Amino acid sequence: xxxxxxxxxxxxxxxxxxxxxxxLVFFFLIAPIFIILPLSFSASPFFEFTKEFMxxxxxxxxxxxxxxxxxxxxxxxxxxxxxxxxxxxxNSFFIGIVATLLATALGTVAALGLSRxxxxxxxxxxxxxxxxxxxxxxxxxxxMFFFYSKIGLTxxxxxxxxxxxxxxxxxxxxxxxxxxxxxxxxxIRASQSLGADTMRTFFKVIMPLILPGVIxxxxxxxxxxxxxxxxxxxxxxxxxxxxxxxxxAGLRQETSPVILCMATCLVALSIALLTTVEMLRRRSERxxxxxxx
Amino acid sequence: MNQAQxxxxxxxxxxxxxxxxxxxxxxxxxxxxxFLLVLPLLVFILITFLVPIGxxxxxxxxxxxxxxxxxxxxxxxxxxxRQGLPSEEVYKTMFFEVKNSEGYQIGKASTRMNYSKxxxxxxxxxxxxxxxxxxxxxxxxxxxxxxxxxxxPEYWKALGxxxxxxxxxxxxxxxxxxxxxxxxxxxxxxxRRIYNKTWIKTFKVSLLVTFFCLILGYxxxxxxxxxxxxxxxxxxxxxxxPFWTSxxxxxxxxxxxxxxxxxxxxxxxMSNLLADENRWQLMYNxxxxxxxxxxxxxxFMVLPLFSVMKTISPTYMRAALNLGASPLHAFYKVYMPNxxxxxxxxxxxxxxxxxxxxxxxxxxxxxxxxMVGNWIAYHxxxxxxxGLCASLGAILLAMMTVLYWAYNKIVGIENIKLG
Numbered sequence: 001x002x003x004x005x006x007x008x009x010x011x012x013x014x015x016x017x018x019x020x021x022x023x024l025v026f027f028f029l030i031a032p033i034f035i036i037l038p039l040s041f042s043a044s045p046f047f048e049f050t051k052e053f054m055x056x057x058x059x060x061x062x063x064x065x066x067x068x069x070x071x072x073x074x075x076x077x078x079x080x081x082x083x084x085x086x087x088x089x090x091n092s093f094f095i096g097i098v099a100t101l102l103a104t105a106l107g108t109v110a111a112l113g114l115s116r117x118x119x120x121x122x123x124x125x126x127x128x129x130x131x132x133x134x135x136x137x138x139x140x141x142x143x144m145f146f147f148y149s150k151i152g153l154t155x156x157x158x159x160x161x162x163x164x165x166x167x168x169x170x171x172x173x174x175x176x177x178x179x180x181x182x183x184x185x186x187x188i189r190a191s192q193s194l195g196a197d198t199m200r201t202f203f204k205v206i207m208p209l210i211l212p213g214v215i216x217x218x219x220x221x222x223x224x225x226x227x228x229x230x231x232x233x234x235x236x237x238x239x240x241x242x243x244x245x246x247x248x249a250g251l252r253q254e255t256s257p258v259i260l261c262m263a264t265c266l267v268a269l270s271i272a273l274l275t276t277v278e279m280l281r282r283r284s285e286r287x288x289x290x291x292x293x
Numbered sequence: 294m295n296q297a298q299x300x301x302x303x304x305x306x307x308x309x310x311x312x313x314x315x316x317x318x319x320x321x322x323x324x325x326x327x328f329l330l331v332l333p334l335l336v337f338i339l340i341t342f343l344v345p346i347g348x349x350x351x352x353x354x355x356x357x358x359x360x361x362x363x364x365x366x367x368x369x370x371x372x373x374x375r376q377g378l379p380s381e382e383v384y385k386t387m388f389f390e391v392k393n394s395e396g397y398q399i400g401k402a403s404t405r406m407n408y409s410k411x412x413x414x415x416x417x418x419x420x421x422x423x424x425x426x427x428x429x430x431x432x433x434x435x436x437x438x439x440x441x442x443x444x445x446p447e448y449w450k451a452l453g454x455x456x457x458x459x460x461x462x463x464x465x466x467x468x469x470x471x472x473x474x475x476x477x478x479x480x481x482x483x484x485r486r487i488y489n490k491t492w493i494k495t496f497k498v499s500l501l502v503t504f505f506c507l508i509l510g511y512x513x514x515x516x517x518x519x520x521x522x523x524x525x526x527x528x529x530x531x532x533x534x535p536f537w538t539s540x541x542x543x544x545x546x547x548x549x550x551x552x553x554x555x556x557x558x559x560x561x562x563m564s565n566l567l568a569d570e571n572r573w574q575l576m577y578n579x580x581x582x583x584x585x586x587x588x589x590x591x592x593f594m595v596l597p598l599f600s601v602m603k604t605i606s607p608t609y610m611r612a613a614l615n616l617g618a619s620p621l622h623a624f625y626k627v628y629m630p631n632x633x634x635x636x637x638x639x640x641x642x643x644x645x646x647x648x649x650x651x652x653x654x655x656x657x658x659x660x661x662x663x664m665v666g667n668w669i670a671y672h673x674x675x676x677x678x679x680g681l682c683a684s685l686g687a688i689l690l691a692m693m694t695v696l697y698w699a700y701n702k703i704v705g706i707e708n709i710k711l712g
Binding site for chain 1: 320323324326327328329330331332333334335337338341342343344345346347348349352509510512513516528530531532533534535537538539540541542543544545546547548549550552554555556559588591592620645648649650651652656666669670673674679682683686689690693697701
């Protein structure tokens with residue numbers, strides 16, 4: 001919507017103030033995320049920009065919090081090993097990856113069923129399957145805490161994995177169903193008439209076409225599990241530390257700048273995931289023959 | 294042609310079965326196949342998610358806890374006419390059940406009894422100790438001798454609220470009401486009325502956040518929808534990156550921004566707009582909750598708005614301008630009505646997510662910014678009043694269900710867009 005050459009002064013003014021307003025909103029969206037990046041390299045034990053830091057004094061810049069994050073920190077001459085962050089990282093990846101695999105498998109199969117033209121009660125089933133995404137996490141956490149403690153799943157990795165799988169499946173269902181809209185069912189018929197059985201058709205014809213949707217659904221499920229703290233707090237035990245749980249503890253008790261280092265790493269991870277999902281989406285649109293306008 | 298068919302009877306397949314029957318059968322098989330594909334996930338969600346939610350709902354009305362600790366007392370209690378003090382028989386059964394139960398059971402039961410009449414907990418704790426010395430009856434006088442609260446009819450009347458295995462008491466508590474000793478519904482004491490205020494605050498914060506998301510999100514969605522693709526793709530990243538960034542990371546970032554020695558206050562002081570000693574208190578209040586939640590939920594407003602605005606043809610606006618409308622008039626009369634589906638989708642989505650928020654108010658809200666979600670967590674892990682926790686959750690869930698249903702009607706749940 002470029003401004004036409006014959007625009008009046010008033011129109012120009014309006015247009016540029018509109019652009020300025022939009023610029024400010026984008027700044028509001030993005031600035032807080034990037035403000036933590038430089039601060040994670042500060043030597044100060046507080047979350048603040050000191051004068052020395054702003055003047056690029058080499059004394060004020062340091063990697064000490066990153067060293068602490070990976071488990072090496074020194075108080076005076078003695079080296080203290082604090083393993084919590086690395087333990088949290090391992091747990092987060094373990095729970096996240098297992099939950100993602102489960103959620104992707106269950107969600108993809110369900111999405112295939114939901115996209116069939118003969119699916120009965122489609123609307124109500126869809127509403128039920130999406131509900132873990134809609135119900136507030138604190139309610140989910142309370143319910144799971146009550147029920148899982150009855151059947152002995154609290155304080156176990158199995159309990160956390162099942163909970164995170166349930167939270168992740170809606171994303172897989174949504175992305176895969178979206179990929180399947182406009183799926184040419186004649187391809188399945190063609191494959192079957194050429195003699196392929198159901199499994200072969202699935203892996204050789206359907207799967208390659210819906211793969212971008214499956215992967216981005218899986219990535220959504222992964223980031224959901226990776227970012228989830230409320231259920232972990234109530235269903236998990238004290239020792240079952242994950243990254244967000246350790247960040248939460250860090251914010252409530254000691255505000256250590258290690259949180260900023262971990263936050264920086266997480267921002268890097270989300271940039272990587274976002275890029276992957278965007279590339280997959282474009283590839284999927286190309287595969288399905290949807291043209292960009 | 295129709296007549297020709299009826300004349301020669303129904304069309305048959307090669308097996309001799311009527312085509313209609315054969316088609317129906319094939320359709321049924323297809324339906325079953327489709328359903329079988331969905332079944333594993335349905336069962337999984339049922340067990341890991343829906344049953345736990347149901348368990349929570351059951352807890353919100355469950356009142357059997359004491360009935361299982363004092364079953365006989367309640368049997369004889371039911372016969373009492375609720376006038377004056379109960380008979381020796383009630384005292385006697387109570388005495389033995391207190392004396393013979395395990396300490397932890399008494400503890401559990403007395404916690405519940407304390408919700409009806411405060412004082413029960415300490416009374417039972419004391420009695421459990423003192424009753425050991427009492428060997429034989431009559432028990433009524435001896436019990437009163439150990440503590441004169443046993444002679445207070447208010448305590449006995451309060452037990453009446455717990456006779457039924459189900460109670461609406463927790464729901465009443467969740468809206469600042471309670472049962473009195475005659476089981477009439479009355480208001481909580483002035484200083485204990487906290488939940489109605491919290492409900493109002495939750496709505497207020499959610500509405501404010503929705504409003505700010507709309508006035509910030511509408512212009513940028515318009516810009517994104519009308520810019521050429523190469524620019525809008527780049528700017529879209531600004532919307533999607535926060536969407537993909539951890540909620541905690543974004544909250545931490547805001548804590549860095551808003552605290553007293555934070556970026557915002559520092560900038561104001563450095564530019565001499567603010568004296569060093571007058572730094573703004575931006576954190577730990579409702580304002581902070583609204584600011585931070587607006588930034589966190591803005592992508593949920595922009596994405597539905599953008600996908601609707603993308604479908605509005607730019608020729609509409611051009612036509613309006615051509616016909617002599619001023620740009621503002623054209624926007625108001627032509628563009629805006631076309632974008633209403635996006636507005637309702639975005640607002641509903643943001644409101645639905647905002648109303649159940651917990652993490653952000655807990656971290657930046659302070660005392661003033663606590664929402665219903667925070668009280669649920671508080672009762673879940675601190676006071677262990679799980680009945681009240683469950684009833685607050687159930688009310689919140691009922692509201693969500695209505696909103697979710699409305700969203701489904703207006704937008705369609707399968708149209709949720711993720712990036």
